[in-house]
Amino acid sequence: MRCSFIRLAQSISKAPLNLTEASSMLYPPLPLYRRLLRSHRNLPVDMRRLGDDYVKSEFRRHKETTNPAYIMGFLSQWKVYLDNMPQDPNAQFRGKKLDATSFEKMSSEQLGQLYELMHAAKDVWKPIQVEGGEEESKS
Template identity: 50%
Template sequence: MRITRHLLASALPPAKSSSPFTRPAALALLPPIPLYRRLLRAHRKHLPGELRLLGDEYVKAEFRAHRDVENPAHLIGFLTEWQLYAQKIEGDAWVGEKLDQGKLEKMSDEQLGQLYELMRAIQKRGGGEELGSS
């Protein structure tokens, strides 16, 4: 995952504008290594033991799998989603939250399969309620 200054600058919020038609300032993206560390710290602080282990394994696998991504749009999307996830974990906003239908529709078959495998792993580890019913 090679991140350049140009790529980070494109993700930083634009300069203040007096025009009411500009979109709201975007979230400044963390580079991959600090974001990775933040995720593991958030898991350690906010997740119960079994979920922490599962979450840590998943984060590590995802960051390894995306280590050599060169596509800037893909990289920005990857970092943005993980940063939003970290904010949710840190704020306990994830408890009981369902996946956004729009995000599900944008997922590839491979991503949907991976999501299903994650759901099954959570169920096997005693993640509580039945996740497949909704």
């Protein structure tokens, strides 16, 4: 019995995507979409708005996709995101570094978008200079 729990807890991104195993661990699109939006309720207002808008636009953008392998990959990555969201409303959301294999799999367009996102995030969260030379964080 214990082996099955360990197997279920493993990330599907570590092993090759097996469609039958992945489908048993995934939520259908609509319940996954609802769970993602519910999980954002624990975030600060600005982060919640950003996350909700992003989830809605991504699901809308991929609504007409018919390739089963692509759909499984899409749903599995959103499931990984959902699993990494903090369950405690008082817990602070912390990101994690991308591993080297993720960078290798990205196209040049995706790398450009990631670079732009990095600079946009730095502008949002950079310290504000207050009168006395002290720094104050925006968060």
